[in-house]
Amino acid sequence: MGNAVGELGGVEREMGMRRVLAGLIGPASLPGVALGLLFFAASLTPSLIPRGPEVQGVLGGVVMALGYLGWQVVALIWRAADMPCLRGRAAAVVSGVAVVASGGLFLWVLGASLGWQNALRAKMGMAPEEALGLATILGLAAGVFALFFLMGRAVAGMFRVIRGRLYRVMPPRRANLFGVIAVVVILFVVTRDGIVDRVVLALDESYEAAQALFDRAPPPPAEARKTGSAASLVDWAAMGAPGRDYVTGGPDAAAIAAFTGRPALEPIRVYVGRANAETPRARAELALAELQRQGAFARQVLIVASPTGTGWMDPGAMDPVEYMHGGDIATVTVQYSYLQSPLALILETDAGLAQATALQEVVHGYWKTLPPEARPRLYVHGLSLGAWSSMYATNLFRLLDDPIHGAFWAGPPFPSAFWNYVQNQRNPGSPWVLPVIGDGSLVRYASATADGSGAGGAGAGGSWGRMRIMFLQYSSDPVVFYDPASLWRAPPWMREAPAADMSDHFTFMPVVTQFQLALDMTLSFGAPPGHGHAYFARDYIGPWVQVTDPEGWTAADTARLIARCGKAMGEGCQGVAE
Numbered sequence: 001m002g003n004a005v006g007e008l009g010g011v012e013r014e015m016g017m018r019r020v021l022a023g024l025i026g027p028a029s030l031p032g033v034a035l036g037l038l039f040f041a042a043s044l045t046p047s048l049i050p051r052g053p054e055v056q057g058v059l060g061g062v063v064m065a066l067g068y069l070g071w072q073v074v075a076l077i078w079r080a081a082d083m084p085c086l087r088g089r090a091a092a093v094v095s096g097v098a099v100v101a102s103g104g105l106f107l108w109v110l111g112a113s114l115g116w117q118n119a120l121r122a123k124m125g126m127a128p129e130e131a132l133g134l135a136t137i138l139g140l141a142a143g144v145f146a147l148f149f150l151m152g153r154a155v156a157g158m159f160r161v162i163r164g165r166l167y168r169v170m171p172p173r174r175a176n177l178f179g180v181i182a183v184v185v186i187l188f189v190v191t192r193d194g195i196v197d198r199v200v201l202a203l204d205e206s207y208e209a210a211q212a213l214f215d216r217a218p219p220p221p222a223e224a225r226k227t228g229s230a231a232s233l234v235d236w237a238a239m240g241a242p243g244r245d246y247v248t249g250g251p252d253a254a255a256i257a258a259f260t261g262r263p264a265l266e267p268i269r270v271y272v273g274r275a276n277a278e279t280p281r282a283r284a285e286l287a288l289a290e291l292q293r294q295g296a297f298a299r300q301v302l303i304v305a306s307p308t309g310t311g312w313m314d315p316g317a318m319d320p321v322e323y324m325h326g327g328d329i330a331t332v333t334v335q336y337s338y339l340q341s342p343l344a345l346i347l348e349t350d351a352g353l354a355q356a357t358a359l360q361e362v363v364h365g366y367w368k369t370l371p372p373e374a375r376p377r378l379y380v381h382g383l384s385l386g387a388w389s390s391m392y393a394t395n396l397f398r399l400l401d402d403p404i405h406g407a408f409w410a411g412p413p414f415p416s417a418f419w420n421y422v423q424n425q426r427n428p429g430s431p432w433v434l435p436v437i438g439d440g441s442l443v444r445y446a447s448a449t450a451d452g453s454g455a456g457g458a459g460a461g462g463s464w465g466r467m468r469i470m471f472l473q474y475s476s477d478p479v480v481f482y483d484p485a486s487l488w489r490a491p492p493w494m495r496e497a498p499a500a501d502m503s504d505h506f507t508f509m510p511v512v513t514q515f516q517l518a519l520d521m522t523l524s525f526g527a528p529p530g531h532g533h534a535y536f537a538r539d540y541i542g543p544w545v546q547v548t549d550p551e552g553w554t555a556a557d558t559a560r561l562i563a564r565c566g567k568a569m570g571e572g573c574q575g576v577a578e
Contacts, residue, residue, distance in 0.1 A: 029072065031071050032067070033068065033099055036065065036066075036067035036145070037105075039063040039511070040061075040064040042507065042512040042513075043059050044110055044112075045116065045506070045507040046116045046503035047503070047516040047517060048502065048520045048532070049476065052129070053136040053140075055523065057139065058141075058144055059516065061141040061148070064141060065152075066512075110137075113132070114129060117129060120503045123500065125528055126528055162179045162182050220232075220236035221248055227269060227290055238273050238275040238276045240274070240311055242307065242311040243272070246318075247271050250322060251267070251323060251572075252327075256323055259561075259564065260323070263326075265326065266327055269331050270290045270294065270330065270331070271334075271335070272290070280334075280359075281362070283359075284363070285362055287332050287334050287359060288332075290332075297370060300329065301325050301329040301377050302331075302377070303331045303381050304363050304379070305380070306355075306381070306385075306386035306389045307335060308384050309385050311336075314383050315572030316536045316572055316573075317410065320565060321544045323573060324553060330376070332363060336351045336355035337352060352388070353388075356382075357392065357395075368402045377405040378405055379404060379406050380394050381409070383411055385413060388412060391416050392417070394407055405468070406468035406469060407470070408470045409470070409472070410472040410540065411474075411479055411535055413479050414481065422469075423435060425438070431496055432491075432493045433499050434447050434473075441465040442468075444469070446471070446542060447473060447474055447475060447539070448539055452543040453546055470546060474530065476501045478517050479524055480533075482517045482518070483517070486508075487514045541561055545558055
């Protein structure tokens with residue numbers, strides 16, 4: 001008897017394994033494939049950043065899997081609601097027609113996609129692709145789709161196994177409900193505790209190592225005036241590589257004097273690394289003490305800057321403004337993360353906001369105690385994630401209560417509340433990518449084609465008021481113009497005439513457009529200078545002139561400085577011939 005029961009159990013287990021395997025490798029849903037092909041076709045249309053065949057193949061596979069999944073979910077809900085369904089020959093005919101139609105559309109779009117991508121590449125000054133890369137696109141898409149297809153079947157198989165066990169102890173409807181809950185909980189725990197945490201820890205450790213902290217630090221600067229020197233209050237070894245590069249870089253008094261033809265001062269650069277103190281407040285107070293040590297509050301201009309995620313300060317942003325003011329300028333910044341900006345945006349947002357707020361509170365609080373006639377003009381600045389944190393910290397009190405003189409924010413990320421508020425105040429008829437706000441006396445925008453002066457349709461062209469706020473944003477920058485609502489509706493810029501470096505062939509598709517823009521964000525850092533998220537010195541110069549109004553500065557000076565500064569993202573104004 002016992003042997004018979006054991007054999008029966010073995011048979012049941014074998015049949016269960018067969019059902020699981022059949023679920024994994026069984027036939028696909030033809031309507032699901034048809035919707036997947038439609039999504040794949042939509043993904044071939046251009047977005048903000050040009051895509052090569054490898055990237056397009058991965059994107060196509062992902063969105064095809066999403067289309068297939070979407071159909072499966074709709075079909076499941078339809079059947080659960082006991083709605084009528086086509087069966088037999090009628091279902092096969094309709095499914096076949098849908099697959100043929102979507103396949104035909106896919107092939108047409110595939111053929112046109114190379115021309116669309118090359119047209120966009122030409123607008124960005126990039127060399128055209130010689131071939132479509134059909135084998136690469138289709139091969140990668142098929143592989144990615146197959147991977148997600150098997151993952152989906154595996155999850156469905158896990159649900160069936162759990163549900164089968166629950167059938168033994170509870171009614172079917174309750175077993176179905178608790179089966180779904182159990183699968184969701186398992187997936188959440190595995191991804192959160194088993195995958196995400198380990199990935200974040202590994203990234204944080206790798207980027208911290210890349211900072212070359214402590215024993216890997218090079219010798220500190222010999223000049224006592226520099227941050228991190230033997231006389232400095234900031235420990236050189238704990239500053240990290242971005243901070244050390246920043247305080248030892250930039251133009252010196254001799255370079256500035258050679259450019260302006262007048263005596264110049266050594267610019268002051270204060271940088272505090274994340275490892276220099278335990279809390280945002282402590283790091284901010286250390287930065288203030290170092291500013292005081294170096295005599296920063298006796299300078300003509302003081303800039304409170306927020307760095308990118310890793311703590312990097314773009315020399316293309318900071319070098320030009322030091323030339324403009326003859327070195328009579330001080331800049332202070334504090335690091336809040338070791339992660340690259342896209343990762344810090346997702347994983348360490350609060351750290352950036354808290355650090356920027358603490359630094360502005362401490363510096364602005366001290367600055368207010370000084371006599372107005374004996375203190376520097378105060379500005380705030382940030383690039384990318386630094387722009388977001390700087391905007392967050394620049395609250396109503398710093399705008400109205402003994403206000404700062406101005407702000408210059410470049411590449412503001414799309415979640416920035418203040419940027420969103422200002423964007424939505426644009427004058428009717430002005431474009432979303434380069435709006436006009438009121439009469440241009442308080443807020444202006446700059447881009448690769450507009451210097452923020454208000455001329456050329458980029459502003460009202462009137463005079464500035466007491467405070468000057470400037471946004472620099474490229475029309476092809478998805479970090480700025482990604483729209484979470486593109487899951488179901490076209491972004492505002494897609495409903496307007498395209499800017500000079502935008503495609504003429506935008507096509508909105510729910511879900512697909514959002515994934516295109518999300519992929520664009522990862523590609524935007526490698527875009528040609530002046531496009532995507534690759535901001536560089538030439539386009540900072542005009543806005544800095546408008547915001548800080550350098551004494552005696554002329555249009556000829558602007559032209560000479562533009563000629564001197566580098567042409568690529570991350571380059572400053574050193575070592576480039578005029």
